[in-house]
Structures are given as structure tokens and as C-alpha cells.
Amino acid sequence: MNPKISQFLNANQLTTPCLVVDIDRIEQNYRQLHHAIPSADIYYAVKANPALPILNKLITLNSFFDAASWEEIHSCLSAGAKPSQISFGNTIKKVSAIQAAYQANIELYAFDTLEELQKLTQHAPGAKVYCRLAVDNMGADWPLSGKFGTTTEHAIKLLLEAKKAGLYPYGVSFHVGSQQTDPHAYIHAIEKSAVVFNALATQDIYLEMINLGGGFPIQYHKDVPEISQFTTTIQNSLTHYFGDTIPRIILEPGRYIVGNAGVVSTEIIQSSQRGKANGPRWIYLDIGRFGGLAETEGEAIRYPITTMYDGSTTGPVILAGPSCDGVDVLYQKTNYHLPLQLTAGDRVALLNTGAYVSTYCSTCFNGFTPLEEYYI
Amino acid sequence: MNPKISQFLNANQLTTPCLVVDIDRIEQNYRQLHHAIPSADIYYAVKANPALPILNKLITLNSFFDAASWEEIHSCLSAGAKPSQISFGNTIKKVSAIQAAYQANIELYAFDTLEELQKLTQHAPGAKVYCRLAVDNMGADWPLSGKFGTTTEHAIKLLLEAKKAGLYPYGVSFHVGSQQTDPHAYIHAIEKSAVVFNALATQDIYLEMINLGGGFPIQYHKDVPEISQFTTTIQNSLTHYFGDTIPRIILEPGRYIVGNAGVVSTEIIQSSQRGKANGPRWIYLDIGRFGGLAETEGEAIRYPITTMYDGSTTGPVILAGPSCDGVDVLYQKTNYHLPLQLTAGDRVALLNTGAYVSTYCSTCFNGFTPLEEYYI
Structure with a gap:
């Protein structure tokens, strides 16, 4: 994970879900693109963030x-x-x-x-x-x-x-x-x-x-x-x-400038085998398709995920959002594996979530307030 | 259209998009369900609205x-x-x-x-x-x-x-x-x-x-x-x-109690043949999938539409939202027909939109503010 964001998340026990964006990384991305094609004018797609x-x-x-x-x-x-x-x-x-x-x-x-x-x-x-x-x-x-x-x-x-x-x-x-x-x-x-x-x-x-x-x-x-x-x-x-x-x-x-500058910190609400001996666990996060991760529709955009147990034994998971909506499932077909140790209350980080997350977020679906944003 | 809402929309030139909900109709729906099965306790699904x-x-x-x-x-x-x-x-x-x-x-x-x-x-x-x-x-x-x-x-x-x-x-x-x-x-x-x-x-x-x-x-x-x-x-x-x-x-x-009590009033931003002599017109509304009409995903929920030209000659249309997002298309496969006279600036009403619209609405996707709500 971006070290500046990692440090910020460790230093502040923030309420989840939240989005943390590293402004220096945005500058770096902008300069990188400008360097790659100096003759072009860069119009930042504001809608990305x-x-x-x-x-x-x-x-x-x-x-x-x-x-x-x-x-x-x-x-x-x-x-x-x-x-x-x-x-x-x-x-x-x-x-x-x-x-x-x-x-x-x-x-x-x-x-x-x-x-x-x-x-x-x-x-x-x-x-x-x-x-x-x-x-x-x-x-x-x-x-x-x-x-x-x-x-x-x-x-x-x-x-x-x-x-x-x-x-x-x-x-x-x-x-x-x-x-x-x-x-x-x-x-x-x-x-x-x-x-x-x-x-x-x-x-x-x-x-x-x-x-x-x-x-x-x-x-x-x-x-x-x-x-x-x-x-x-x-x-x-x-x-x-x-x-x-x-x-x-x-x-x-848009995505190129801000995407990898952002991390969503989210809490696991539940992790369960759902009564089955085999098959993937279901992991329910406190952010879902209607909390900002709209681009997971059809599992189109697949965010990398890091956890506090990275390096330990993993198993297949289905990832879902916190709402009562059945379509609020993030990844079911994509073959995500996460550490077996993960349990309710643990925090995980969704990387490269700087673009198209804060704005897609719904006003109050299921009563959930929009995710907090931090720009550091 | 619900006459009370129709009257309210005619009497007030509201900024679109907006949602108008008839509270009396909600009472009627509640009583109707209670009458149909008096032995049951009705727990209103708050998430609907x-x-x-x-x-x-x-x-x-x-x-x-x-x-x-x-x-x-x-x-x-x-x-x-x-x-x-x-x-x-x-x-x-x-x-x-x-x-x-x-x-x-x-x-x-x-x-x-x-x-x-x-x-x-x-x-x-x-x-x-x-x-x-x-x-x-x-x-x-x-x-x-x-x-x-x-x-x-x-x-x-x-x-x-x-x-x-x-x-x-x-x-x-x-x-x-x-x-x-x-x-x-x-x-x-x-x-x-x-x-x-x-x-x-x-x-x-x-x-x-x-x-x-x-x-x-x-x-x-x-x-x-x-x-x-x-x-x-x-x-x-x-x-x-x-x-x-x-x-x-x-x-x-949820839907049963509030769905048919609501009407979304929306303005046509553009209506165009897109350079083709044949085929459906594209009609772009000022509300789309990310402005509250999330249930049009996969064209699952198909709202009835009324216009000021109802009764006149119609033609096939594709309906889309106002954002720069390509997936923000409401109905492309569903065979909607709307009056040929419709043009940019005209208002149309999306009926039975009382449920799952105001809360799905995004906070500010593409800069658009959430739709206004009126409860009458």
C-alpha cells in the first residue's frame, strides 16, 4: 500500500468506510503523464474525483x-x-x-x-x-x-x-x-x-x-x-x-490521475462459511456497490485488497456489501482469496480506489451515510 | 398519473429532476394491504424510502x-x-x-x-x-x-x-x-x-x-x-x-407501500436520431442510473412514462441518463415508445418511482446534486 496512506491509517483510527487520497501521488501521476507525452494538454476528468x-x-x-x-x-x-x-x-x-x-x-x-x-x-x-x-x-x-x-x-x-x-x-x-x-x-x-x-x-x-x-x-x-x-x-x-x-x-x-492515489479502508462486518463445509467464505464489508464501489458492477473493476494477515494461509472468498440488497455483491465470479484468519471487526484496504468512488456513493441507501474522505 | 401529484407538478414549476410523493396514497396502500391480510403485522421496509x-x-x-x-x-x-x-x-x-x-x-x-x-x-x-x-x-x-x-x-x-x-x-x-x-x-x-x-x-x-x-x-x-x-x-x-x-x-x-405513491419529474436534455435515418431516437433525461434509477440496471424495473403529448404519434426510443458514463443507459432493449414531438426542454414523468429512488441516488456523480424530494 501507498506508505503515506498506510501511515495515516495506522496513526488515525478512522471510522470506516473511508477514502484516503494521497495528493502527492496525484502530482506524481500528472507529471508522469506529462513527461510521457509533453506535447499534449492534460484535461483532468473532474468526474473521477x-x-x-x-x-x-x-x-x-x-x-x-x-x-x-x-x-x-x-x-x-x-x-x-x-x-x-x-x-x-x-x-x-x-x-x-x-x-x-x-x-x-x-x-x-x-x-x-x-x-x-x-x-x-x-x-x-x-x-x-x-x-x-x-x-x-x-x-x-x-x-x-x-x-x-x-x-x-x-x-x-x-x-x-x-x-x-x-x-x-x-x-x-x-x-x-x-x-x-x-x-x-x-x-x-x-x-x-x-x-x-x-x-x-x-x-x-x-x-x-x-x-x-x-x-x-x-x-x-x-x-x-x-x-x-x-x-x-x-x-x-x-x-x-x-x-x-x-x-x-x-x-x-481521470482514473490515471487519481485512481492509484486512493485507498478505501473498510471493516469486515461478517465472515462466514454460511453453514457449508466447503466452498468460499462470504465476507461482508461495510462498503458495497451502493457505497461507492459502483464499478464492481459485473465485476468490471477488480480492486486489489490488502489485510493485516497478508502472507498467511488464504482461502477463496465471495465479497459482498453491507446492504439488504441482493445485487450488492462485489466479487463472486472473480477468484479472490483472502487470509483465513480474517474475522468480523478486522479492517481491510481496497487499493487504487481514488477514482469514481466518492461520487458514485449513494446519499443514504439502507441508511448508511456516505463514506468519509481524507485528502493528505 | 396520480391526480394530486399531477396538480402539484402543474402548480409548481419545480427544478428537475425531482421526486414527488403522495402521502395519502401511502396510507391507502397500507390500509389495502392490512385489509387483504388483517392477521399479519406490517413492518414497513424503511430502506424503500x-x-x-x-x-x-x-x-x-x-x-x-x-x-x-x-x-x-x-x-x-x-x-x-x-x-x-x-x-x-x-x-x-x-x-x-x-x-x-x-x-x-x-x-x-x-x-x-x-x-x-x-x-x-x-x-x-x-x-x-x-x-x-x-x-x-x-x-x-x-x-x-x-x-x-x-x-x-x-x-x-x-x-x-x-x-x-x-x-x-x-x-x-x-x-x-x-x-x-x-x-x-x-x-x-x-x-x-x-x-x-x-x-x-x-x-x-x-x-x-x-x-x-x-x-x-x-x-x-x-x-x-x-x-x-x-x-x-x-x-x-x-x-x-x-x-x-x-x-x-x-x-x-417497501415497494408495495411507497412505489406507486411517487412520481419523478424529469426534463429531456436531448432527443436525437444521432445521424441515423432509421432506428430509435436517443432521449437523454436529466436523471439516470446514478441519479436514483439504480433499479433500471439490466432494465429490471421498467417505469411507466407519461408526457404532455400522450395520445399523439409515437416512435421507438432508447432512454439514457445525463452523465458521461456509458453504462448510464436506462432502457435500450425494452421496447419503449414515446411521442415523436418530444424535444429538449420538455418534461416527462416517470411513474411509480416512490421506492428505491431517493436513497440509491449518488451524492454528486458528474457534479449533479441529488434529486429534490417533495412529500405532499
Whole structure:
């Protein structure tokens, strides 16, 4: 476990469940990504964890921000970000949110339908817009396909339309899926982007930017490729398709920046064979799918777990949450093994839980209050 | 739509998304169930909706309460419920929660493992306990099997153990699954209960209570059997297995009491063909899976939808939530049709959303604040 968080947990007998996030680790992750691809601008995906100490740190590092809502834009501005550092990246925006963002001088907006373009034309006249392309999400543990993005043909039409409507057709975006473990996923997406760039250039519209979205993986239950494998593939692919005129590159990492900076400390409420001589024990934690671990749906994201008995004999376990809800089971098919000694009252740590935990947490399902958060 | 809620929504231009709950309808549902099976005690499953106005109303009706946590027990007590009206129904309880409940004179506790029994022995000496049986959940739209309950053989052993440990072996419980649409699901479960009662009677332990759990369905997308079909089946089955000595019967309805008393008002953020000439439109609402509609996971619960254009020409739609999350899609396989006229800014109503919406809602996923609630 992260030594700073380990020390903090040992020094403070915190009420569980709680999330502890190491801000220094976030800085390290940011610098690492910046170092791997210095030509790209990093727009932190605020939705991964919008806590103020994270925003504050990233502002000191001159990060940009990808916001999913007016509320997230407001958080960034309140933390001291400039409007020019913020992209309104959700393609589904309420008119009131567009109005508020435009009023606050936000310049950059995503879209992927004619209807959204019409809203932007009316409520954010002259804004820089980029069109989201639908791309393959194969290789992603948390895929995003279906809901967002459009075809290259339609994107070309929409960006032409944007120009006609007085907007600034600035570029394209795509998302290869969250926790994407295959670097090659970017190649075909960059090729699609080039198709749009080239088609519009024949109409004297010269796009300037490709937003590569998020998706860089972090280590959970299994190893993932190094970040350099992704950035090298991306840079080679950009050179291949764009030659000497590589556009501005935007990245929107969320998980990559905050994921491994966080640890959830949780207490075992019950550990039982459930009356069976054989088979896995059931271990019930005081955090579950509705307490923040929403990404365990379908056992998609598999957090590493450490305990005070690591190194001793283990056995197979099914892990479940504390609620009366039958679907509140974390890992049943995944082959987790934990020390046999573990019993009710023991604490265990769920590693790499800095992203998408605090915000997914329900307000009060089964009466449980949201998990406490500590930023150190 | 419920006329009282309709009138309230028309009279007040509320910020969406919001949940409006008709307290009179809750009273009506409670009385209807009580009338259908007057011999049973109704323990309202607080987790379905723990709002104070609901607890207050049910207290005036002399309802009992099924609590999933110490926090829910505390809410009931604060609202004026007596400790004897409350059951601590979660089989997974923290020691601190058992201690707090016992301190507050809560008498009745669920369990289904030896480990939980040991905790109760130590921290709730002398308490009335009931053992949860695992039963078939076939026919339920939101099944609960796997995580809870044990075999009849193990339950018999555990209740004998409870007696030895100085606890009061009071009865058994089961849950046929939430939104259970087949009345026959109760028959086999009652038969299992009788097996436990009979086996213990040979050991001079006379159980007194069967907790039939929740599960009564309400009408969503399709018709469901009348409540009388369930209660008649239950009563016939009790007579069949227990003859003249029918034990005390407890019901734990949640959805049945509050489900059809609530309406979510939501705004369409976007409606688009997404560049395709054919196929369903995508309609994006300002509430999604992480804004409270968690039970749309796997399209399990299918809320009826009404609009201002009902009666006009409709077309197939895919319904999705407002977040940047790709899994935040409500209905894609279910064949929803909505009026073609619907467009961004229009409001639609999701009916029968009184249960399991306000509490599942995330604290701030994508920056969105939890939905407002109105109890009228």
C-alpha cells in the first residue's frame, strides 16, 4: 500500500468506510503523464474525483479540466481555474448549463448531434466546438460505446453545419473506453479523426485539435501496459496520419490521475462459511456497490485488497456489501482469496480506489451515510 | 398519473429532476394491504424510502418498521416509533450497530449465520432472534438470492444454538425476491418454514413467528396479480402447513407501500436520431442510473412514462441518463415508445418511482446534486 496512506491509517483510527487520497501521488501521476507525452494538454476528468484538494493541486500544476456539468465547471472556477482551462466535455448539456458556462466565459464545448449543435448555436454563439466520434471500445474494462459519438460521415456534416452556424469548428474527440488495456485502440480512432480532418480541409475548414479522451488504465487485479506504450503508439499514429502537421492534442485522464492515489479502508462486518463445509467464505464489508464501489458492477473493476494477515494461509472468498440488497455483491465470479484468519471487526484496504468512488456513493441507501474522505 | 401529484407538478414549476410523493396514497396502500391480510403485522421496509413524512404517517397507522441499519432504527425512533415496533432485519450487522440497537431496547433481530448469532449472543443477550431461510426467487424482477439465508437444516441447528446461548428463538424469515410476480413463490417458502417449526418442536422449542419478507409487486410496465391473489395463496398455504396453530405473521413491504405513491419529474436534455435515418431516437433525461434509477440496471424495473403529448404519434426510443458514463443507459432493449414531438426542454414523468429512488441516488456523480424530494 501507498506508505503515506498506510501511515495515516495506522496513526488515525478512522471510522470506516473511508477514502484516503494521497495528493502527492496525484502530482506524481500528472507529471508522469506529462513527461510521457509533453506535447499534449492534460484535461483532468473532474468526474473521477472532484474534491477541492485535488483541483487545487492540479491548478498549481497548470492542468486543464474536463467538466461533465455546469456544477463541475463551477467547482473548477471556484478553485481558481481560468475559463480557458476548462472544457465542457459532456455531449448532453442542459440549455441552462450551456448558458451558465457561456456566461462564465467557457470557450470549448463537445457535441455529437445536430440538436446539441443547435443549442450551442443559440446559447454559446461563436464557441469552439468539437465533435465526438464513436470508436471501438474493445479492450476496455468499462466500455462507453453506444451512448456517445457519431460516424465520421455525420461528424463531417455536423462540423460543416457548425461553421455555417457561426460556431468555431475546432476539432474532434473520441473515447476508447475507460480502463482501456490495449494501446492499439487509439490507432483506428486517430485514423478516423484524420478522415474528418482531411474531408473538412477540402472545404477550407482546418480543424486544430484532437481530444483523445481518457481511458488510460491503472493496475487493479492484473498488470496493465506501461503508459509509455500508449503514448508511443499515439505519437507514432499521429505522425503516420498527420505527418508534420500534428494538431493540438488533448487528453482527458481521470482514473490515471487519481485512481492509484486512493485507498478505501473498510471493516469486515461478517465472515462466514454460511453453514457449508466447503466452498468460499462470504465476507461482508461495510462498503458495497451502493457505497461507492459502483464499478464492481459485473465485476468490471477488480480492486486489489490488502489485510493485516497478508502472507498467511488464504482461502477463496465471495465479497459482498453491507446492504439488504441482493445485487450488492462485489466479487463472486472473480477468484479472490483472502487470509483465513480474517474475522468480523478486522479492517481491510481496497487499493487504487481514488477514482469514481466518492461520487458514485449513494446519499443514504439502507441508511448508511456516505463514506468519509481524507485528502493528505 | 396520480391526480394530486399531477396538480402539484402543474402548480409548481419545480427544478428537475425531482421526486414527488403522495402521502395519502401511502396510507391507502397500507390500509389495502392490512385489509387483504388483517392477521399479519406490517413492518414497513424503511430502506424503500426513509423520508420523515412517510415514517410519520405510518406511525399514525400503527405500522411496524423493518430497519436495515442502526441509522434507520434511529430515524424510526426519532419519528416516534416505539422500540417494540422495530425489527433489525439486516442479517449483516456491525457490532456497534447491534450495541446501539440493544441499548435503544430493540427486541427483534434477524440472522442467518453462526457468526452473527455469536455477535447477538454477546451484544444483545436475551434478544428475540429469527433465522432467515434461503428460498427460490424465481418470478422476481429484482431477485435477492445468494447473499442471504440458509438451509432448513442449518437454520434448525442455528436456532437450537440460539436457545443454548440464552437468546429467544422466535421464528424464521425468508424473502421471495423484490417485485415478485408469482403468488406461488410463497408456498414452498412457507413449507420450508414449517419444516423448521416442526423439527424444533421435537426439541421443545416452539417458534412463534414467520416473517414473509417483502416482494409484493406493483404495476410498472406490465400488469401484475392483485394483492388478494398473494394474500389468499399465503393464507391457504399457512392453513395447509400449520392447521389451527398459525404463527404470528410479519410482512415487510417497501415497494408495495411507497412505489406507486411517487412520481419523478424529469426534463429531456436531448432527443436525437444521432445521424441515423432509421432506428430509435436517443432521449437523454436529466436523471439516470446514478441519479436514483439504480433499479433500471439490466432494465429490471421498467417505469411507466407519461408526457404532455400522450395520445399523439409515437416512435421507438432508447432512454439514457445525463452523465458521461456509458453504462448510464436506462432502457435500450425494452421496447419503449414515446411521442415523436418530444424535444429538449420538455418534461416527462416517470411513474411509480416512490421506492428505491431517493436513497440509491449518488451524492454528486458528474457534479449533479441529488434529486429534490417533495412529500405532499
